[in-house]
Each structure stands twice: as structure tokens, then as C-alpha cells.
Amino acid sequence: MKNSVLILMAAAAFLTSCGPKSTAVTGPKYSSTEKIAEGKTIFENSCNRCHKLPDPAKHDDQGWIKTLSRMAPKAKLSDEQHQMVYDYLASANKK
Template structure:
């Protein structure tokens, strides 16, 4: 009987110790310039983001605009325009959105 109580106590102690949430000191969340810039989109930039999200994600995963420089994006967008069947106005909108996020 004592062995069962000791085993039960040990199992309970193990479960409680594994299930406790460690407290992490809270860091004040202050928005940086890039976070603020990314959330405030004009209607034109929002349209570019929508086109980027919907047109490009059909074939591959989306890349963060900051992953490439503006010079690196130009040939990528040119090549993808043909594959996605986007006209020049739509492509300009996507390009403006990506440039605004750099």
C-alpha cells in the first residue's frame, strides 16, 4: 500500500513539475519603424499586397519582401510576371508594395 502511495505521489509530482509555466519577464512591446510601416498600407499598396499574396502563392511559397534587395527583386518580378499572366499595371502595383516594405 505504501509503495502505491509513493508511486502515485511521484507521478503526481512529475506531472505537476512538467506542467508548470515558467514565468518570463515581460518586455514592453514598442512598435519599431518597420512594424509601423508594414501595418499602414495605402489602398494602392494594399492592392499590391493582395495581388502578391494571391498571384504568387498559387505556385510557390511567398517570400518576405526584405529577403531580397530592390535590385534582386526586379528580375524576379519580371520573370514571374510572365508566368503569373499579370499585366503591367498589376505588376507595378506588386512592385510598389514590395519596394515599400524594404
């Protein structure tokens, strides 16, 4: 019994350590022109590899958070790149 508990604890620790390390984008972080421009470049180069680029006005800010949380791992974006792409899209969809 004691061995079973230890094995379960070790398995849980292993599975937790294998989980995603990214921090979720919850809103805008960068506002500098350079970071927004870099986000646009990442968006154009990374997203265009697999599909046609969506119009930034396609989603509101919350919609982009949801969409990018699915797509950023597929595009292998770092947390910072993910944030810059979000910030670009959020700035571009303002009317």
C-alpha cells in the same frame, strides 16, 4: 532575291509584333496606400498559387525588379499589377 527580302521583312515584322508588350518596371510608381495594399493582395493571391510567398526583405529593390520580370509573366500579371506588386515589395522591404 527581291521576294526573299520581302519575305524576311514580313517575318521580322511579324516576330516583332508577337513579342512581349509589357513595359519593364524600373522603380517605384505608386505610393498611395490603396495601390500598395492592392499590390500586397495581388502578391499574396497570385504568387501563392505556385509557391510559398517569399519574405519581402529577401531582395533589395533591384533584386525584386529582376525577380518580378521573370515571375510576372508566369503569374499572368498585367503591367499595372506587376508595378503594384513591385511597389508593395519595395515599400515592405524598407528597414
